[in-house]
Amino acid sequence: NWRSVVEGVGAYLPEKTLTNADMEKLVDTTREWIEQRTGIRERHVAAEGETTSMLATRAAIAALKAAGRTADEIDLVIVATSTPDYTFPATATQVQAALGMTRGAAFDLQAVCSGFVYAVAVADKFLTSGTHERVLVIGAETFSRLLDWSDRTTCVLFGDGAGAMVLARQPGEGTIADRGVLTTHLRSDGRHRQKLFVDGGPSTTGTVGHLRMAGREVFRHAVGMVADVMDDAFTATGLTANDLNWFVPHQANERIIDASAEKMGIAQEKIIKTVSLHGNTSAASIPLALSVGVADGRIKKGDLVMIEAMGGGFTWGSAVIRW
Ligand code: ACO
Numbered sequence: 001n002w003r004s005v006v007e008g009v010g011a012y013l014p015e016k017t018l019t020n021a022d023m024e025k026l027v028d029t030t031r032e033w034i035e036q037r038t039g040i041r042e043r044h045v046a047a048e049g050e051t052t053s054m055l056a057t058r059a060a061i062a063a064l065k066a067a068g069r070t071a072d073e074i075d076l077v078i079v080a081t082s083t084p085d086y087t088f089p090a091t092a093t094q095v096q097a098a099l100g101m102t103r104g105a106a107f108d109l110q111a112v113c114s115g116f117v118y119a120v121a122v123a124d125k126f127l128t129s130g131t132h133e134r135v136l137v138i139g140a141e142t143f144s145r146l147l148d149w150s151d152r153t154t155c156v157l158f159g160d161g162a163g164a165m166v167l168a169r170q171p172g173e174g175t176i177a178d179r180g181v182l183t184t185h186l187r188s189d190g191r192h193r194q195k196l197f198v199d200g201g202p203s204t205t206g207t208v209g210h211l212r213m214a215g216r217e218v219f220r221h222a223v224g225m226v227a228d229v230m231d232d233a234f235t236a237t238g239l240t241a242n243d244l245n246w247f248v249p250h251q252a253n254e255r256i257i258d259a260s261a262e263k264m265g266i267a268q269e270k271i272i273k274t275v276s277l278h279g280n281t282s283a284a285s286i287p288l289a290l291s292v293g294v295a296d297g298r299i300k301k302g303d304l305v306m307i308e309a310m311g312g313g314f315t316w317g318s319a320v321i322r323w
């Protein structure tokens with residue numbers, strides 16, 4: 001019985017920030033509107049020439065340091081991103097090269113905001129099947145490059161950043177007392193494409209395109225969808241909301257986070273929220289929040305942590321990890 005155990009997490013946010021007051025100068029909005037509707041106070045924006053793989057590499061180095069590991073102990077790199085450096089090669093291969101790795105494999109995974117949960121699930125399959133020993137799971141995004149900076153309904157919501165986790169294979173008893181990933185649940189439904197998409201791509205327009213979102217529609221579906229996959233996780237493990245130590249949701253919008261927690265009976269003090277600090281960083285938001293929770297001493301060895309996300313596709317998913 002193999003388990004995928006967390007050895008360390010790390011994160012990186014670009015230096016430049018845009019506060020809600022800065023956004024008032026760019027579009028017809030107010031700081032009150034943004035904060036009340038989303039909980040966001042500021043977002044980070046990558047500098048010119050600073051790419052997703054650069055953010056990912058910084059986060060990866062921090063996670064390796066926290067894990068006490070070196071890059072040559074990694075045999076798989078998965079980068080969850082919707083904002084790759086290039087259409088190809090995969091951003092993960094650029095991270096692999098930047099880390100000085102010449103062994104193992106590296107690939108990207110695209111599930112928009114659910115990307116990190118998807119990547120944890122995929123890494124867990126590689127590790128528990130016994131084929132791989134140690135996986136670097138990264139969520140990294142430069143959504144600032146996809147935004148229509150004249151569209152106030154979307155440009156205020158997103159930011160750039162990266163987070164990473166080192167997951168390693170360790171023997172387990174096969175019970176919920178084991179450390180490691182206890183369960184993962186992934187869903188998608190491509191019929192929802194029009195509600196959240198990018199209006200460009202290599203095979204359609206030959207352009208990069210801009211993010212388009214029917215925000216109210218996304219909101220309407222989000223809470224029910226994440227509740228479904230959280231229910232799946234509770235059913236699979238026999239755990240309840242009371243058993244969780246920490247709830248670390250995708251950081252898109254404070255109202256979605258609070259509504260999901262309330263629906264599932266998760267107490268406010270168990271929620272790790274970082275959306276105010278970086279906005280919606282898509283696949284990077286969960287490892288960014290996990291890194292904050294670990295750094296400030298909230299998430300400790302043995303704690304039960306639930307992660308969940310919902311995003312474009314739609315895609316959605318959950319995982320329960322004993323830290
Ligand atoms: N500043 C001021 N007013 C604005 C702004 C803004 N930045 N944006 C929209 N408004 C206006 C609208 O035009 C509208 O005006 P109207 O009533 O005169 O038409 C009014 O505010 C209300 O707009 P709604 O869209 O109904 O506002 P809502 O309360 O739904 O909040 C929001 C909008 C924040 C986008 C919300 O719907 C939301 O969070 N949705 C989910 C989005 C999300 O989390 N997406 C990420 C999914 S993850 C991924 O895969 C990328």
